[in-house]
Amino acid sequence: MTNFLANKYFQISLRIILGVIFIYASVGKLFRPEDFAKAILRYEFLPVYFVNIMAIVMPWVEFFTGVLLITGIFKKASSLLAGISLIVFLTALISAFARGLDISCGCFSLEETSTKGDIIYRIVQDVFMLAGAVIVYKFSDTKKAQETVTAEEIN
């Protein structure tokens, strides 16, 4: 199992999938801080003072994390950052769900219509992505990946 998780090609595919999702999620928000701030406000999660700075910076963190994941630069750092971001998103989503807030996610598109089912779907999606980020973080060690490849070659 470890061999499979640390497999070079598995790692690359995982990084590309995660990276593409992160970039996809960020592009719509990079130049629309106002709309994203509104989306954050609806969660009633962050203190009002932090909402704007979050709306300005967060999409860029997502964007660079995605780019780094795909290119494989700073693998550990980008996967850890992806994991941390996902935990933050998950916390916000779960707390919104628990409080019964009927809001749209604001995860990918800022125009999504709001349904509670959407929130549950996003929570599940985030959990899967978080698992992916953890796998990249834990098994992206180049030496291990190398060993796996050589072990496969020997067999």
Place this chain on the structure above:
Amino acid sequence: MKTAKQILIIIVISVISGLAANAINPKGIPLILEKNIYALDTAKQKKTVDGFVNDPYDTTTKKNNNNMLGSTGKKNKEGFIEPENITVELAKNLFDRNALFVDARAKEEYDSVHVKGSINLPYEEFRSKGFNEKSESMKKYNKDGIIVVYCKGGKCEVSIDLAYEIARLGFNSVNIYRGGIAEWKEKGFPVQP
């Protein structure tokens, strides 16, 4: 340690990019939001009270006015509490809390499609009635209950006129949902028939 340093680099670059993008963006926003400038969307949303369920037909219990949406509790010079505009999100929120939805359109339009559970008070008919007759027709509804008036959406204004008529009768939480049936349907929210 190396990872922490790299994370710091990513965050610093993101902060710089974000600030730069925001600075050159004609629709950029201030760094610190001092008060909620999107109040139309959210401030009123906050006024919703957890666990509070509206009963439009309960004319016996006097509800606490602070719990009322769209109601400042303050009467205007004419002696009634003015109706307030609400967003589609809030309209749905109120719908979930059993608010009384009032359709201000003509009967034929109401019959073809309306918000689930809404009642029909065609404005054209309603305004021609005398005060007592109007009062009588609204007698069965809770004066402290939440009322949401709507029409077809877009530029229709009968919802506003009807909302003021109802507020004048002494109803304390009258809200106007300008998005109307058009936006409601578009969002896929419950309609009848």
